[in-house]
Amino acid sequence: DVQLLESGGGLVQPGGSLRLSCAASGFMFNTYAMNWVRQAPGKGLEWVSAIDLRYSNDPDTHYADSVKGRFTISIDYSKNTVDLQMNSLRVEDTALYYCASSGTNGFWVWGQGTTVTVSS
Amino acid sequence: DIQMTQSPSSLSASVGDRVTITCRTSQAIRNDLGWYQQKPGKAPKRLIYGAFNLQSGVPSRFSGSGSGTEFTLTITNLQPEDFATYFCLQHGSFPYTFGQGTKLEIK
Numbered sequence: 001d002v003q004l005l006e007s008g009g010g011l012v013q014p015g016g017s018l019r020l021s022c023a024a025s026g027f028m029f030n031t032y033a034m035n036w037v038r039q040a041p042g043k044g045l046e047w048v049s050a051i052d053l054r055y056s057n058d059p060d061t062h063y064a065d066s067v068k069g070r071f072t073i074s075i076d077y078s079k080n081t082v083d084l085q086m087n088s089l090r091v092e093d094t095a096l097y098y099c100a101s102s103g104t105n106g107f108w109v110w111g112q113g114t115t116v117t118v119s120s
Numbered sequence: 121d122i123q124m125t126q127s128p129s130s131l132s133a134s135v136g137d138r139v140t141i142t143c144r145t146s147q148a149i150r151n152d153l154g155w156y157q158q159k160p161g162k163a164p165k166r167l168i169y170g171a172f173n174l175q176s177g178v179p180s181r182f183s184g185s186g187s188g189t190e191f192t193l194t195i196t197n198l199q200p201e202d203f204a205t206y207f208c209l210q211h212g213s214f215p216y217t218f219g220q221g222t223k224l225e226i227k
Contacts, residue, residue, distance in 0.1 A: 035216070045164070045207060047216040062214045098163060105170055106154040106211045110163040 002026035002109050004099045009114030012089055020084040020114055021076075022099030027109075029053070033102045034082040036073065038095035039113075046095075049073040050102070051082060067093075089118045122146055122210055126219025132227045133198055141193045141222045143208035148188045152212030155184055155193045158221075159204045167206075168193060200226075 008020040022034065033052040039045050051073045052060040061073050072085040082099060096113040123146035133139050143153065151171035156164040166175045168184035171191055181196045195202055203226050208219040 044221045045209075045218040047209075047218065050214070050216070064215050100164075102211060105173070106152070106166065107156075107164075107209060108166060108169070110165075112163050 004101065004109055004111035006097065006099045006111045006114040009097065009116045011117045011119065013120050014089060014091055014118055016089050016118070017085070017087045018089065018116060020086065020097055020099075020116070021079070022082045022084075022111060024080060024082070024101065027101070029080065029082070029101060030075075031103075032108075034073075034075075035100045035102055035107065036082075036084050037098045037100055037107075037110075038093075038116075039098070040092070040095040043095075045098075048097070049084060051075060086116070089116075091118050094118045121215055122149065122213060122217050124208060124210060124217045124219045126208055126222060128222060129220060130223045130225065132225050134227045135198055135200060137198045137227075138194065138196045139198065139224065140195075141206055141208075143186075143191045143193075143219045145189045145191075145210060149210055149212045151187065152210055153184075153186075153191050154209050154211070155182075156207050156209060157202075157204050158207065164207070195224075198224075 003025045005023045030053040035050045036048040050062045070088045098113045099111040100107045101109045125144045153171045155168040158164045172184040183194045185192050205223045207221040
């Protein structure tokens, strides 16, 4: 079965750091781009970051302006995961974070999400 | 950035009805637009890709249309399991952007 499983969420104080991981199974994740998308409580969806593994051994990375300079997306080939390192966290980063795989036809598989709460 | 304007934000309908949800983009995009369904506590599920292609396994009462800056999701013969939140997503250029969502409720 094709599956994405996020982990690493939790409670962190403002200014703190957290590292999310997304484990892919059932497909070759390096033939797609991988994304992080978040949903704040009671709000809509916000794309956060993407890493494109399809065309180069040096993947392209992209970030929303709201997280640029604070978040870093990367691949851990030894664990077959896509990670999101989140630094300088703010209260407004509180959200359910989804991992999603995308290709030419868009976002085709999503994980169930991991919750990040930034609060003092 | 491409801004997405989705309407309506909420919709009340009955089983058997036909409903239409629209997404307008701030600039013309190719067909790099998908429609998704989300139920409470669940991950989004793709319904339509490439603006009008039905995802495998999705009932044919769902359809997508449009081009340029206006795209539409139509659901005919609404079923009880269709009451959920729907949103569009453009993945043609970064930053990818979502519509604000449409909550479809039972009348």
